[in-house]
Amino acid sequence: MKIKLPMNKLYPLRYDIRTNLIEYEGKEWVLLDDPMGYAEAPVIVTPEFFNILASIDEELDIRDILKIENQEHGETTIEPILAQIKALDDMGFILSETFYQKRALVEQEYLASSIRPPVCAGTCYPADPKEIEIFLNEFFKSTNVEEFDSSAHSIIVPHIDFRLGNIVSEVYSSGYHSISGTDSDLFIIFGTSHFINSGQFMLTRKNFETPLGIVETDNNLIDFLYSNCPDSFGIDDLAHKPEHSIELQVILLQHYFKNRNFKILPVVVGSMHQFMAEGTNPAENADINTFIKTLKAYISDNNIKASYIASVDFAHIGIKFEDNFDAVEKLGEVKTEDSKLISSILKLAPEDFYSQIAAVHDKWKICGTAPIYSFLKTNSFKQAKLNKYNQWYEAETQSAVTFASLSFYD
Structure with a gap:
């Protein structure tokens, strides 16, 4: 199945996401955590995929990054990369319209409450x-x-x-x-x-x-x-x-x-x-x-x-x-x-x-x-x-x- 994430609409990782290199089941991973509480839960990604995420900005789209990956690591398939980005986007880690919608809903609920939850x-x-x-x-x-x-x-x-x-x-x-x-x-x-x-x-x-x-x-x-x-x-x-x-x-x-x-x-x-x-x-x-x-x-x-x-x-x-x-x-x-x-x-x-x-x-x-x-x-x-x-x-x-x-x- 094709991932519906247009090439010209690839957004970067949010700037306020905390990252930490951890070891899990004998392998190194990068832990992504949202201290603001907009993303649904912490998630781990491979260091290789994190490097791709970190490369995404206004100057580089997925085709540019894929070209770099192919040069550095050999032939790279685009669909798994897009699937992972889409999953992170759905969770609220990516600086996209999905995130802005999630943030608005979370803040609306929080501001309406008389309680500051732990x-x-x-x-x-x-x-x-x-x-x-x-x-x-x-x-x-x-x-x-x-x-x-x-x-x-x-x-x-x-x-x-x-x-x-x-x-x-x-x-x-x-x-x-x-x-x-x-x-x-x-x-x-x-x-x-x-x-x-x-x-x-x-x-x-x-x-x-x-x-x-x-x-x-x-x-x-x-x-x-x-x-x-x-x-x-x-x-x-x-x-x-x-x-x-x-x-x-x-x-x-x-x-x-x-x-x-x-x-x-x-x-x-x-x-x-x-x-x-x-x-x-x-x-x-x-x-x-x-x-x-x-x-x-x-x-x-x-x-x-x-x-x-x-x-x-x-x-x-x-x-x-x-x-x-x-x-x-x-x-x-x-x-x-x-x-x-x-x-x-x-x-x-x-x-x-x-x-x-x-x-x-x-x-x-x-x-x-x-x-x-x-x-x-x-x-x-x-x-x-x-x-x-x-x-x-x-x-x-x-x-x-x-x-x-x-x-x-x-």
Whole structure:
């Protein structure tokens, strides 16, 4: 049967599809995954077919690519290639009209709902509530709660995958143990925005659902912000749809404070690269200052018992993150640079923290720059402590991520 995919209508792979080289059943494959959730499911393809996909652009059609393939690998049959492209197109991986239709339907359904559904269940943590309880009980036992001063007001913790073992659970748990004594019923979460940057502060009115239930977003607070500083932030539900930095803290809060009725203010924070590119200072930005001032005023004037969480990682280096070196070669240097940033945080010096990163044009790709800066600017802490610091190295991709837990006291 002929595949109905016209030669002059061959579209490329979507630019936002994540790719990862994996081994499966003794062979190498390329995993294609859609973090935005428009494609139906992850899929694996051969490296050879992926190279064909990667070659498709506005300049090359299938005949050009087939000609190249024939020259490099001998006679290649076009029908199997077209069939695979058609299958990916049907799933939503290809930048075609099919994708735009799928995206419109998914977004329409999502925007109409009052709930932000989980995207990490079954991947970063178990999807079954009973399994989650068992998993997180062990997760938090990786450090002893008695080792940490439990009177902390707020914390900086990672948003890295829970499944990576003690190397990450020790960092997470040390932070949460330090706020075990808090009686807060509002948690303001500043999370990194990994996918969408429509503004500096992107909020949602949606309540957050996980397998452990639903956590309410404080819409009274959002109403106040909207009434008093509508131009300094945005309601961007789509920025929250694929974002894991808020969700991972929500499910940890649900488990850790399971007998408490609390609400959250979910804030994904946009990149500060524009300030670095322009050579300007975020401290002089009117929108940032107005948002922070208004948020602080609401908490203070209403005697809200609130804690803050910055959900961040530090450096991202290696091949996976578009560096031309194996991250293992730089782990010592990165630790030194991270320690300088952590020193600024411990001194409660947001301007120095930002300036260090800007001075090297974010060489180490610190994904926590904007959330940490906002976290520090919003509070007047008296003291900060470093709980744990760690580095995770992924040999398969020759890449690494660094992360830390810090606690803040009034």
